[in-house]
Amino acid sequence: MKAVIVVFSQTGNTLKLAERIQEGIAAEWSECELVALEKADGMDFASYDLVGLGCPSFYCKEPFNVTDFIEALPRLDGKNWFVFASHGCEMGPVLVSMAEKLAEKGVTVIGSTHVYGDAFLPFYPHPTYTTGHPLEKDLDQACEFGKTMAKNSVAIASGQKELIDPPTLEHIPDWAQKDRVNLSREIMPKIMPKFTINQDECIQCGLCEDQCPVDGIDISADPPKIQEPCIYCFMCAKSCPECAIEADWSGLVKMAPGNYARYLVSLKAAEARGDFQFMVDPDSINFDDPMHVQQARKKNS
Numbered sequence: 001m002k003a004v005i006v007v008f009s010q011t012g013n014t015l016k017l018a019e020r021i022q023e024g025i026a027a028e029w030s031e032c033e034l035v036a037l038e039k040a041d042g043m044d045f046a047s048y049d050l051v052g053l054g055c056p057s058f059y060c061k062e063p064f065n066v067t068d069f070i071e072a073l074p075r076l077d078g079k080n081w082f083v084f085a086s087h088g089c090e091m092g093p094v095l096v097s098m099a100e101k102l103a104e105k106g107v108t109v110i111g112s113t114h115v116y117g118d119a120f121l122p123f124y125p126h127p128t129y130t131t132g133h134p135l136e137k138d139l140d141q142a143c144e145f146g147k148t149m150a151k152n153s154v155a156i157a158s159g160q161k162e163l164i165d166p167p168t169l170e171h172i173p174d175w176a177q178k179d180r181v182n183l184s185r186e187i188m189p190k191i192m193p194k195f196t197i198n199q200d201e202c203i204q205c206g207l208c209e210d211q212c213p214v215d216g217i218d219i220s221a222d223p224p225k226i227q228e229p230c231i232y233c234f235m236c237a238k239s240c241p242e243c244a245i246e247a248d249w250s251g252l253v254k255m256a257p258g259n260y261a262r263y264l265v266s267l268k269a270a271e272a273r274g275d276f277q278f279m280v281d282p283d284s285i286n287f288d289d290p291m292h293v294q295q296a297r298k299k300n301s
């Protein structure tokens, strides 16, 4: 049997999840490939018995480069895939969103899983509510999930359709379902900060170009190209050692306490279900010290 996991991961949480699922599948089938999303274009997925696709939740859904990846797939009628995600406080309908798009390609999504992970956003404080995640016990469960996916895909292929268990919207609050629609690719450029490169600070190290998952930056162009296209991951700004990628974060910083109040409701509900454990004291979050301020301080120290 042949399996592959395709993963998009920027800060390593989804990659950790992918590796443990891979371990589980390999325990059943002796091996399972693991491929980064950026290397997966043009792969012959029809030749695999099982495919896993995983990414972080961005704005309650899959990042736009993952959407593009799914939309570029050929028809894969009847092929068994599973989806997975890592996320911060409220993943929203990310798994359902991926499953719906894969179904349009004829794929059967036979299962899904997710873990909480630490989150780094320039306008949010850090530590955050999910700092300390993913937990080892959640990653252990991911390994078991991998074993289940391998076994179930064989059983489903031989007719046990009752084992098909696609993701659902259970426990996903209405506001997060609305965010999936409201924070669309068309709307994001209108509401997100515009980036500029401060030429006096830029040392032309090229890290931002390397980190951009959609080739949206060219610092040697005149004028330099930035955010063309953009998936609003902010990796360029987060990775710049000179803080030379500038944006006005003030509007988003102002929204943080309100957003965090909603996140706390989700996390407390998850905690009550036994799905989440606080590793930081939620009352210790410092909204006056967002990550972009911490980054500037670090640079100047």
Ligand SMILES: Cc1cc2nc3c(=O)[nH]c(=O)nc-3n(C[C@H](O)[C@H](O)[C@H](O)COP(=O)(O)O)c2cc1C
Residues within 6 Å of the ligand: 008, 009, 010, 011, 012, 013, 014, 015, 055, 056, 057, 058, 059, 060, 061, 086, 087, 088, 089, 090, 091, 092, 116, 117, 118, 119, 120, 121, 232, 233, 234
């Ligand atoms: C731009 C951006 C948007 C995010 N949006 C959400 C979100 O809507 N819901 C959520 O729970 N976490 C969100 N997060 C947190 C990430 O999903 C989380 O940190 C994830 O584990 C990162 O995965 P990675 O380490 O594999 O890159 C967001 C993070 C970034 C950088």
